[in-house]
Amino acid sequence: DSGVTQTPKHLITATGQRVTLRCSPxxxxxxxxxxxxxxxQGLQFLIQxxxxxERAKGNILERFSAQQFPDLHSELNLSSLExxxxxxxxxxxxxxxxxxxxxxxxxxxxxxxLTVL
Amino acid sequence: GENVExxxxxxxxxxxxxxxxxxxxxxxxxxxxxxxxQELGKGxxxxxxxxSNVGEKKxxxxxxxxxxxxxxxxxxxxxxxxxxxxxxxCAAVKAAGNKxxxxxxxxxxxxx
Numbered sequence: 001d002s003g004v005t006q007t008p009k010h011l012i013t014a015t016g017q018r019v020t021l022r023c024s025p026x027x028x029x030x031x032x033x034x035x036x037x038x039x040x041q042g043l044q045f046l047i048q049x050x051x052x053x054e055r056a057k058g059n060i061l062e063r064f065s066a067q068q069f070p071d072l073h074s075e076l077n078l079s080s081l082e083x084x085x086x087x088x089x090x091x092x093x094x095x096x097x098x099x100x101x102x103x104x105x106x107x108x109x110x111x112x113x114l115t116v117l
Numbered sequence: 118g119e120n121v122e123x124x125x126x127x128x129x130x131x132x133x134x135x136x137x138x139x140x141x142x143x144x145x146x147x148x149x150x151x152x153x154x155q156e157l158g159k160g161x162x163x164x165x166x167x168x169s170n171v172g173e174k175k176x177x178x179x180x181x182x183x184x185x186x187x188x189x190x191x192x193x194x195x196x197x198x199x200x201x202x203x204x205x206x207c208a209a210v211k212a213a214g215n216k217x218x219x220x221x222x223x224x225x226x227x228x229x
Contacts, residue, residue: 002160031215043161043206043219056216090160094215103149103168103210106217108160 003027004109006091012115018079021112025072025093031055032074033094033106034066038087049074050096081116088113119144121209123220130197131228138223140207141189147209150183150190151217155204164205165192197227 003026013019025032034046045058049068060066063081068074078085088111094104120143130136142150148169153161167174167181167190174181178197183190194201207220 002162004160033215033217035217042221043217045216045218048215058216092217103212103215105151105163105166106215107163108153110158110160 002107002109004091004093004107006089006109006112008112009110010113010115012117013081014117015081015083017081017116018077019081019114021076021078021089021091021114023074023076023091023093023109025074025091026107029093029095029107030072031094031096031104032068032072033092034060034074034076035090035092035108036087037090037111041087043090046076078114083116086114086116119147119209119211119218121207121218121220123207123223125223126221127224127226129226129228132197132199134197136192136194136197136201136225136227138192138205138207138225139189140191140209140220141187142209142218143188144209144211145185145188146211147218148212149210150181151208151210152179152181152192153206153208155206155222157203161206194225197225199227199229201225202227 005024031050046060048056066076090111092106092108151166155161180193208217
């Protein structure tokens with residue numbers, strides 16, 4: 001158990017809908033990352049938050065957004081869902097930002113499997 | 118941006134044999150290289166990592182080597198056991214950042 005929790009475990013919805021995925025980082029970790037894992041794209045970085053602020057952005061669609069709250073949990077919002085958004089969404093956390101030349105280990109949660117019908 | 122290639126995509130070994138997975142990266146600014154193991158229905162779990170100031174690191178049956186000049190790194194698993202069966206991912210991270218760029222994964226099957 002990594003200490004990172006994600007809810008829900010499974011989510012089934014229809015095209016055009018909006019969903020929210022939730023992540024709680026390990027105790028003491030300030031950074032949260034979101035990754036998407038699909039069969040054709042593999043594991044891809046979406047976005048990073050550190051202590052409530054966005055720090056890095058990857059291949060995240062405009063239909064997707066995220067935020068990190070004062071208690072450090074994070075939510076990933078996916079809207080206008082398409083069939084191609086079906087994937088596993090992982091949250092990871094680390095102690096800090098990775099800046100200053102030292103990269104922090106990222107610990108992954110169990111993921112949310114999103115199925116768009 | 119960074120690109121990480123991983124080979125092979127599948128690997129079948131007999132229990133007790135060794136398994137080797139190789140990755141190459143494109144950005145010479147990358148300086149941190151973790152390896153993750155993903156079992157069915159679970160999230161990636163860090164098994165070992167190496168930083169660019171080190172050439173080799175070992176942890177029991179698992180070892181990782183890094184060749185900065187050639188921009189490649191490898192995972193070695195010795196005395197494989199059935200519980201080593203999983204998908205393994207290599208990743209690279211650029212200095213002063215935390216974005217993981219993953220390889221495509223290697224599905225390892227250890228046959229008893």
